[in-house]
Amino acid sequence: MVQSSSASITSLYIHVPFCAQKCDYCAFYSEAAAGELVNRYTAALVRELALVADDLKPKTIFFGGGTPSLLNLRQWEQILRAMERLNLLGAAEFTIECNPATVSADKSKLLRDFGVNRISMGVQSLDAQLLDRLGRVHSREMVFKSFDLLRRAGFDNLNLDLMFAIPGQTMAIWRATLNEALAMGSEHLSSYEVIYEDDTPLYEQLQAGQFAVNEELACAMYEELVVRATRAGFHQYEIANFARDTRFKASGSALQPYAIAQPDTEPLKLETVPRIPAFACRHNVNYWRGGSYYGLGPSATGYVRGVRTKNWSNTPLYCDQLEKGARAIESTEELPPLRRAGEIAAFGLRMNAGWPFDEFQRMTQFDLRNEWASEMDQLSTRGWAARQTDRFYLTHQGLRFADAAAELFLR
């Protein structure tokens, strides 16, 4: 984003590189938590926060991982008190990723007390066998229990993460998981097709021929996701992300579900004018719009005033650096402006709202209508995109091929 050099950065991502155990599909940088290293990480993170605090006025904060909810009460208190001292609290949106196995009432209360107002829970599936197949540490019952506990702790902005096209997952199993997850009544839903990441056990099983990928089924599951989520009252605002537009009404019971918005008996109404719903994750919207953010913690990437940074993906090395008073940056990169603008164009097209021309120009200094006119025509002719006077966006059909569409914009 083009910003005056004195304006503070308003988005903060913090990576917590620990998990109770590693899931079979996951390539995020994280390892099984070892007691003393977690304490060392906590102290190092506090140092890293202090190094950037003067340049930060966070409107959105996102602790991801790994499993941030794995940190114990004392470690959380240490981090949150440091953030308080450094004037980093008070963000409009403060999200923490949780695993259903590591949610507790006292931790939830502490987080709420320090202004955490959004929890993103990794569910993946509500089928007991598939949870096992994926190497998840939690049961389906723990998902429901943790969700209720978070509601009781006062969280009124909850996200659930689901995965589809999991080996062994039939359409019937996916439908059952979707129905149960939607009935829980979260404000937000993220759902990703399984990606076979190098060096993961799931990838190795695929390579060994233990199962085959069924692209047709994966596409049908994605369609089912869009239809079911829309009927349940969600608005799709990015390929894999859905959010509600209205606030949860507690009216006495904190567990009251949302009403079904579009029953099966009515023809499905998809939005014709794409927009961003009220409960969209603002932190990720900033990211897809090419905005600046600090990225702290091992392996985290950041993007500040045109410069991309990447921290070391090595927790002891990260701690060593910060104990010496230095940032733990492994690499920095500054892309030529047109290349960066192409990336920003591609990223923003993942969102249903696409790119308002004036917003794109404000972010990049380039005009989409000049630099990418032929690519926009090409996609519109194919039915993958639509153009209005003020914006360009991918259609529902185009969103299914968003990666191929976005590639046209890279310079």
Ligand SMILES: C[S@@+](CC[C@H](N)C(=O)[O-])C[C@H]1O[C@@H](n2cnc3c(N)ncnc32)[C@H](O)[C@@H]1O
């Ligand atoms: C860092 S994890 C979220 C929180 C927490 N660590 C957990 O798993 O409970 C972020 C999300 O990315 C998704 N994810 C991770 N690896 C994936 C893969 N290989 N393919 C598709 N989705 C993946 C999962 O839905 C996961 O919940």
Ligand code: SF4
């Ligand atoms: S999916 Fe979540 S819990 Fe599983 S290994 Fe990855 S970060 Fe850890």
